[in-house]
Amino acid sequence: MRRAWTIILGSLAVAAGLVYFFYTEVRPAVIFGLRSDYARPIAYQPTPEGIGSLRAESCGTCHREIYEEWKTSIHAHAFDDPFFQAYWKKDGNIWVCLNCHTPLENQQPTLIKEIPRNRVEKAVQEPNPRYDREYQQESITCAACHVREGVILGPFDDSVAPHPTRFDPAFRTTEVCYRCHSVVSGPAQFYRFGPCGTYAEYEDKYFMKERGMICQSCHMPEVERPIAEGGPIRQGRRHLWRGGHDPDMIKRAVAVQVQADPPAPKAGDHVRFTLTLINAGAGHKIPTGDPDRHFTVEFVVLDGEAKVLAQKSQTMGRWILWQPVIVEVYDDRLMPLASRDYTFSYLLPAEASGLTLKTRVRYHILTDAQHNALKKEYGLTAEDPYAFTIYERDYPLSGNLAAALRQGEHDPRLACAVDGRRPG
Numbered sequence: 267m268r269r270a271w272t273i274i275l276g277s278l279a280v281a282a283g284l285v286y287f288f289y290t291e292v293r294p295a296v297i298f299g300l301r302s303d304y305a306r307p308i309a310y311q312p313t314p315e316g317i318g319s320l321r322a323e324s325c326g327t328c329h330r331e332i333y334e335e336w337k338t339s340i341h342a343h344a345f346d347d348p349f350f351q352a353y354w355k356k357d358g359n360i361w362v363c364l365n366c367h368t369p370l371e372n373q374q375p376t377l378i379k380e381i382p383r384n385r386v387e388k389a390v391q392e393p394n395p396r397y398d399r400e401y402q403q404e405s406i407t408c409a410a411c412h413v414r415e416g417v418i419l420g421p422f423d424d425s426v427a428p429h430p431t432r433f434d435p436a437f438r439t440t441e442v443c444y445r446c447h448s449v450v451s452g453p454a455q456f457y458r459f460g461p462c463g464t465y466a467e468y469e470d471k472y473f474m475k476e477r478g479m480i481c482q483s484c485h486m487p488e489v490e491r492p493i494a495e496g497g498p499i500r501q502g503r504r505h506l507w508r509g510g511h512d513p514d515m516i517k518r519a520v521a522v523q524v525q526a527d528p529p530a531p532k533a534g535d536h537v538r539f540t541l542t543l544i545n546a547g548a549g550h551k552i553p554t555g556d557p558d559r560h561f562t563v564e565f566v567v568l569d570g571e572a573k574v575l576a577q578k579s580q581t582m583g584r585w586i587l588w589q590p591v592i593v594e595v596y597d598d599r600l601m602p603l604a605s606r607d608y609t610f611s612y613l614l615p616a617e618a619s620g621l622t623l624k625t626r627v628r629y630h631i632l633t634d635a636q637h638n639a640l641k642k643e644y645g646l647t648a649e650d651p652y653a654f655t656i657y658e659r660d661y662p663l664s665g666n667l668a669a670a671l672r673q674g675e676h677d678p679r680l681a682c683a684v685d686g687r688r689p690g
């Protein structure tokens with residue numbers, strides 16, 4: 267009898283120990299692991315000689331156009347971005363987020379003294395005496411990429427500037443973007459590409475490097491202009507970094523084609539519609555970055571009075587189980603130049619005149635449910651749209667369907683799909 271009790275109590279103690287161990291040591295505190303480069307902020311930067319301050323606005327007195335561009339970019343708003351603020355609150359305002367969203371030590375309220383066992387939540391912090399609250403608001407400011415140890419780094423080796431400069435070849439490679447656009451998995455996290463792991467997706471396949479495409483090729487369009495007021499004309503790049511918040515950028519990523527089988531259906535035919543979605547213009551998966559991003563592909567049949575007779579909606583993205591461990595259930599996003607078919611079957615009724623098939627592709631920053639939850643629980647203030655229609659076309663189901671389908675085939679990018687089935 268005593269032995270039985272010993273066994274029961276012993277097992278309970280072990281179970282309690284395991285649960286405690288799991289919740290303190292294993293269960294993910296943040297959705298990614300630490301890597302030495304972003305585990306710490308960029309070290310404190312003093313103002314280089316010859317200029318008054320590190321502030322973006324001060325760089326803007328001489329580099330006006332670049333400053334104006336940067337100001338409109340998400341990099342300039344990575345801290346006050348309402349989506350960041352809401353999620354940051356949800357994650358208990360944990361310090362590590364700041365290492366990418368406000369990456370300079372000058373911008374951070376606390377200093378990290380030590381990170382025992384590399385566990386984010388166990389970090390030992392103390393107040394940062396050189397914390398500049400206003401500078402924090404500048405998010406990913408000029409100095410985050412350009413200033414190190416009193417010197418301004420850039421892509422040229424012949425500038426004549428009022429401040430010290432140094433040529434750094436990294437500016438014309440993907441290296442400048444790597445630190446923040448690539449995260450690694452942490453303990454109890456099982457996914458192939460981490461969240462915001464765009465760099466890994468870019469590297470994963472053969473396309474971009476061989477074509478000489480780097481992140482800047484698409485996200486910082488080339489321009490010839492003086493880079494500083496009164497300077498010589500140079501080949502440089504616009505500081506725009508458009509991405510998922512910009513419907514025009516999403517449209518550049520995607521090419522769409524719709525086909526029907528049979529192509530000229532008669533009443534009573536079963537028609538199978540195929541919408542082919544191609545990642546024709548992005549150098550990484552679409553969607554990329556934040557795992558909430560997804561596309562939907564919709565088919566709707568309407569009668570003459572706009573009454574819905576049939577519909578189907580499909581999703582492309584990734585589905586991650588966040589608790590109690592992080593497991594990626596699936597990831598069906600499209601790699602560069604890959605295509606996928608989405609199908610919809612419909613029995614054409616005897617009287618099909620006035621019927622229309624609506625096809626639509628939409629991009630979502632997050633779902634309505636996620637948006638509502640963030641609003642209710644974490645004070646999300648963003649009023650701007652978080653879903654965009656990036657392709658929409660109506661096809662008449664009687665008469666001219668075949669002609670309408672042919673008309674839709676004008677997108678020259680359709681020819682570029684190389685992975686999977688080449689459309690057309």
Ligand code: HEC
Nearest residue numbers: 317320325328408412419420421422425426427431494497
């Ligand atoms: C008083 C004017 C002035 C201010 C202020 C100023 N710059 Fe410059 N900067 C210049 C000039 C002039 C050049 C050289 C232009 C040329 O040679 O085409 C230059 C060159 C550069 C380059 C190119 C360096 C290279 O060799 O590749 C970068 C990058 C740069 N500045 C960034 C900054 C940043 C960041 C700030 C703010 C922290 C800043 N500048 C503040 C005038 C200024």
Ligand code: HEC
Nearest residue numbers: 340344347350366369442443446481485507508509510511
């Ligand atoms: C210091 C960290 C850091 C560096 C370096 C960095 N980024 Fe970013 N980038 C971010 C963060 C953080 C965001 C998201 C900000 C937000 O939405 O709140 C972002 C967002 C973006 C976006 C998405 C914009 C959108 O509308 O969703 C693009 C595109 C981008 N970066 C491209 C680049 C490129 C190209 C480089 C290299 C030249 C680069 N970034 C370097 C941190 C960085």
Ligand code: HEC
Nearest residue numbers: 322325329332333336406407408411421437442493502503
């Ligand atoms: C996320 C990193 C990042 C940030 C932030 C950033 N730059 Fe740059 N900057 C770059 C890259 C990359 C290049 C190289 C572009 C190229 O290949 O010409 C560059 C180039 C430059 C140049 C040389 C001209 C050119 O177009 O090549 C100047 C001047 C410059 N930046 C100033 C600034 C100023 C001023 C700010 C803030 C208002 C700023 N940068 C913010 C990454 C950044």
Ligand code: HEC
Nearest residue numbers: 447468480481484509510515519547548549552553554555
């Ligand atoms: C061939 C052009 C191309 C190249 C190369 C490219 N991108 Fe993109 N990128 C796009 C397009 C187009 C989009 C818009 C589609 C989307 O957001 O899914 C985009 C979107 C993004 C976004 C927005 C994600 C979001 O959630 O809003 C980020 C971040 C990004 N790219 C970063 C990078 C980085 C980092 C690199 C280099 C490793 C890179 N891109 C290389 C074309 C490119």
Ligand code: HEC
Nearest residue numbers: 296304347349350353354357362363366446447462555556
């Ligand atoms: C290693 C760098 C890094 C760290 C650390 C980091 N982020 Fe980000 N974050 C990024 C990059 C890069 C993007 C842009 C990718 C994209 O747009 O999807 C981004 C985008 C986001 C977005 C989407 C913003 C928008 O406007 O849609 C949110 C929200 C966000 N991060 C929250 C957080 C939170 C909360 C933390 C801390 C738990 C955190 N991030 C830590 C690099 C980082």
